Amino acid sequence: MSDALLTVKNLTVDFHTARGTVHAVRNVSWSVSRGETLAILGESGSGKSVSASAVMNLLDIPPAEIVSGEILYEGKDLLKVSPEEHRALNGKKIAMIFQDPLGHLNPVYSVGWQIIEMMTAHGRPKDLARKRALELIARVGIPEPEKAMKKYPHQFSGGQRQRLMIAMALMLKPDILIADEPTTALDVTIQAEVLALLKELQAETGMAMVLITHDLGVVAEIADRVVVMNKGVIVETGTPREVYHAPKHPYTQRLISAAPGKGEIKLLDETSPVLLRVEKLQKTYGNFDALKGVSFNLTRGQSLAVVGESGSGKSTLARTLLRLEDADSGHAYWKDKDLITIGQRELLTVRREIQMVFQDPTQSLNPRMSVYDLIAEGWDIHKLMPNKAERRKRVIELLEQVGLAAEHVDRYPHQFSGGQRQRIAIARALALEPELIICDEAVSALDVSIQAQVVALLDGLRQRLGISFIFIAHDLGVVRDFADTVIVMKSGEIVEMGPTEQIFDAPREPYTQRLLAANLDPDPDVQAERRAALTDA
Amino acid sequence: MAEVISGPQSTVADKGPSLLSMLWRDKLAFSSAIILLVIIVAALIGPTLLGDIATQQNLRGRNFPPFSLDRGWAFFLGGDSLGRSMLARLIVAAHSTILIALGTVAVALTIGATLGLVAGYAGKHVSQIIMRLADVIMSFPSLLIAVVVLYVLGPSIPNMILVLAITRIPIYLRTTRAEVLEVRERMFVQAAKVMGATHTRIILKHILPVVTPTLVTIATLDFAFVMLAESSLSFLGIGVQPPGITWGLMVSQGRPYLNTAWWLAFWPGLMIVLTALSLNLLSSWMRVALDPAQRWRLETKRKKNV
């Protein structure tokens, strides 16, 4: 501990909210040394970002209040220095990068201007700053640095923006880089590149890194040490290997056992009849081909996963099948009716048989409707179950089926947690007794532990009720646990299709292989092996 | 699984304090509500109760100065140029003033919101036609509309409402359309579509309830604006005509006496300011109170040094 560069000691922060005081973090202590990467791992609401915000003096006080503790850097307590002194350290000695760089970059100034400002704000001459900015933009892998300097944040892709953020953070060669969920919004292949870049840059500069994340895979890939947080408290500290292989705290044990991608792979029942036959589905937006002739079959009780990175066309596929968008050409035969061309009346019948679960339940549930109204709406639309008492009974049954309780029936969506809301959305889909449920990233907005529960719930429904699933996802671990067949998509085309086992254990196409390689395994040993294999090759 | 359900978030059964108790906490908004209530009561019962006093001319009470009880409480705010009680006239004028404003807001809101829902939800062409129509109305000088209507149809309270409502429709139309354009893309609307909901159902059950709080807030604000517009027209002589009275007309009638009897124009103007101010205050309170995302601001007590 003596060589620690930055030490947080017994930090307690309260948030004063409408519903009383919340202890955001209690007695949190950690430290990071030169050249070391410390990961702070936690789910939403664990308080994992709070201590870093305190380090950067970014907490809004009030409603936050620093109750006790100290943050030591170069012998000074950062909680006691003057705002001006603190400002002088920010960016220069301790820099920070964030999730979602689009929101975190100023939309009205060019990225060059913003990167240069990092140095000019600390009194360095502008021409020097410009030179260094050009160097760093090239270093983080942005083509044509001169041109890039003049462009605005919205003109870059998500991965490029994060690279530019990193370039900005490194302008003054800081001692410490704090990265708050730096790769969460990125595709897996981009995530792997950004993490690799961070590691290289750390090796070059010897800076310390504090990485805040919810992703065990990221921890396994990059961290030297990890602190696990739950409900504002550090529950466990250790190396990633210790924590992964021998978790001591029950919370950590639960978290690790919930990590996806470790279950038994499911096998397709090849005797089932075909339910949906998609042929050469095509969709173009302007001059962007979202779908370039997609064909596949889906059988009764099958769970078909569609994986791909952003822009691969996987969501467009769902939207055209559900007629939320009109396909340009192609067919989708659902029991001999072509979903793409049938009229409104027939479509109504289909709309009962095919249901959808959306990514974010906060948005897919009307906030002004009670749970009862939400679930019963389908019956209103399709004129089913006219008997009020029966309806209520059935709603309660459905709630119990998805792991909620009768008492929840008259509440409103905002009174539930994210995972519970997704259960309500699933209950709503089940109310019409569908034969197919299309899940569009249905678990990606949920915390890992909740994710595992929802996936288990969906799988149970599939087995008990014989419902088919089209499961659109970018998280390969979840797909491996849930699907029996996988379609890999890229740029509007199916790259590879096959049984889950084959796709994961013996991928044929290079793209699938790259995708799998980029997917981070929560086991540090597996990640280490992969890295070793890469350097050998 | 059971554990998640009994977790801390599921115990949020309370819906927070009621709107009324939230109103009580914001003293400015609360006083505004009280003032408006008093004015509405005055507008409702004023003409029946005080109609006679308001029209009774008393030549000895001409331009009687205010703040004196010599001639009884009715002349506490003074007398007008014909010796009528200012106080009684103010209360009676409240009736037409409020009636016109209320009628205008109701008509403009209904027509504007309906057109806005259609423009926001229907296809591009219908939407374009409706929006161009709104443009034309917006650039049509309201004074001319007033003169046309009053000349062709004659001056009356319903015609006054018609004039003002025409000019206010675009406000509701544009706001509603903008909101609908945003709301229709929300996931829960898509979810309803996937379930097979009809357009009517989507509009009435999913879009309208989300748009309503904004409309209520705007209507409150607009009520104040309409009142000012009506006063302006009446002031210019192309609004309500005597013997009808509104506050705006009273200001106009008091104008020739500015040098000698300031109170003739002052009190009705003050009433307008007071009402409009209360409406503005209430509207800005509502903007927060009706928005679930911002409501917490009112639920907490104001802390010192915040």
Add this chain to the structure above:
Amino acid sequence: MIKMIGQRAIASILSLLVLMVLVFFLSRLTGDPAVLFLPIDATEQMKEEFRRLHGLDLPIIQQFWHYIVDLTQLDFGDSLRKARPALDVVLEAYAWTLPLALITMSLVVVAAIVLGSLAAFNVGGFFDRLVSIISLIGASAPDFWIAIVAIVVFSIGLGWVPTSGVGTPWHWILPIAVLFIRPFGLVVQVVRGSMLSALSSLYVKTARAKGVKNTRLIFVHTLRNGMLPVITVIGDQAAAMLNGAVIVETIFGFPGIGKLMIDSILQRDFNVVLAAIMITALAIFVMNILIDIAYSVLDPRIRN
């Protein structure tokens, strides 16, 4: 940009044409100018003469056709009241309204941005509440009443400024002051709200993490973003002012477009009304283009 202006121009011309037709026919519903212009004891013959002189005896469709034909040569017809080309009368009035609108709006913009921003940085504080109350009162007060009270206090009571007319710079003070109040009340609220949301945005967090100084944070990072919604409101207010401040111009005897408009409407001087509407529409069109340009200068996302 050029393309956008073109599209806008076409849409505006279409709306303007509809407007013109409406105004032309509706205004003729409001009564016979001959009755209003000539003395009450004028004979029927004199009225006939008057109508023939001004082409008012023709069928209304024919009147409209003549009007359109003249319009293609930029001839808006003559003013009945002033017996001069309507266009000249309107442009003269604009020469008064334009500086009035320009000065007032400049004052509004500067005052609203400064005070609104200060209120936003000091949110919940004394200054913030003061600005809020002032702006609310400003937005609630009828201008005719303020004008009257101002005349009573400053002209009649204190004798500081003249009551009406336009002779000296002193004459401009009260009209500007009264016109200032409402737009200021509206704009300052928008500035405050928009600065507040800009201040709580994520890029401000980044700037703080970079160690950018507070003043720079406010005036460089937030102000430009915060101005975007403000510009729209300023545009609306400026448009209203270009329409002429009927009340204020009437009360202060200011010979601007607003006063011209109401006088012409009341006296059925149709040619002037139509000319005024069209010139106003042109002025508002130009101003909207300026607003769009300002927008695209401030926000690079709009440029492409």
